[in-house]
Amino acid sequence: MLPAQLIDEVEALRKEGLAIILTEADGMANIVIERYPITVRHYNKALIEELLLRLPLSYPNGKPDMFWTDENLLFKDGHVPKSAEHMETWLGKRRRRFSWHLASWNPGADNLRTYLEFVDNRFAKQE
Numbered sequence: 001m002l003p004a005q006l007i008d009e010v011e012a013l014r015k016e017g018l019a020i021i022l023t024e025a026d027g028m029a030n031i032v033i034e035r036y037p038i039t040v041r042h043y044n045k046a047l048i049e050e051l052l053l054r055l056p057l058s059y060p061n062g063k064p065d066m067f068w069t070d071e072n073l074l075f076k077d078g079h080v081p082k083s084a085e086h087m088e089t090w091l092g093k094r095r096r097r098f099s100w101h102l103a104s105w106n107p108g109a110d111n112l113r114t115y116l117e118f119v120d121n122r123f124a125k126q127e
Contacts, residue, residue: 002029003059009112023091029055030091031112040124044074052095053115063105064115068095075126098122 002024010022010031019034036051049070056062071087071094074080083099100122102115 001057003057006055006059006112013112013116024057025091027057029057029059031055032091038123039120042075042126043123044072044076044078045070048073050093050095051119052090053112054090060107060111063102063107063110064112065101067098067100067119069098071096 002022006029007022010020013033014020018036021030021032021034023030023032031053033051033053034049036048038046038048052068053064054066054068055064068088068090069084073084073096081098084096086097086099087094088097089095100119102118
């Protein structure tokens with residue numbers, strides 16, 4: 001069963017204009033954000049076709065860890081971002097796994113929005 005808080009947070013992001021598909025599979029909540037913008041210019045594209053977040057069903061007590069993008073997301077010069085070398089298949093699609101982990105997570109203060117800020121900040125780094 002999807003956590004009520006997560007459903008509410010996804011709905012709030014939808015109201016902000018994000019196209020989100022929320023499902024449950026393999027004991028995880030799967031959040032697919034379609035056409036997710038990358039605001040930095042050192043990647044080979046400005047939009048991720050599908051940004052996948054997989055969260056434990058114990059969310060927010062269970063924190064987000066890692067995210068997945070289109071497999072062809074690279075730096076403009078063609079090299080692979082740090083800790084994004086592996087491909088995995090989730091929801092029937094091959095995806096690039098970004099093994100970028102939060103340093104801290106406070107389930108009473110952090111939420112899906114703060115996790116997306118973490119994702120955005122990591123994309124801003126050229127490593």
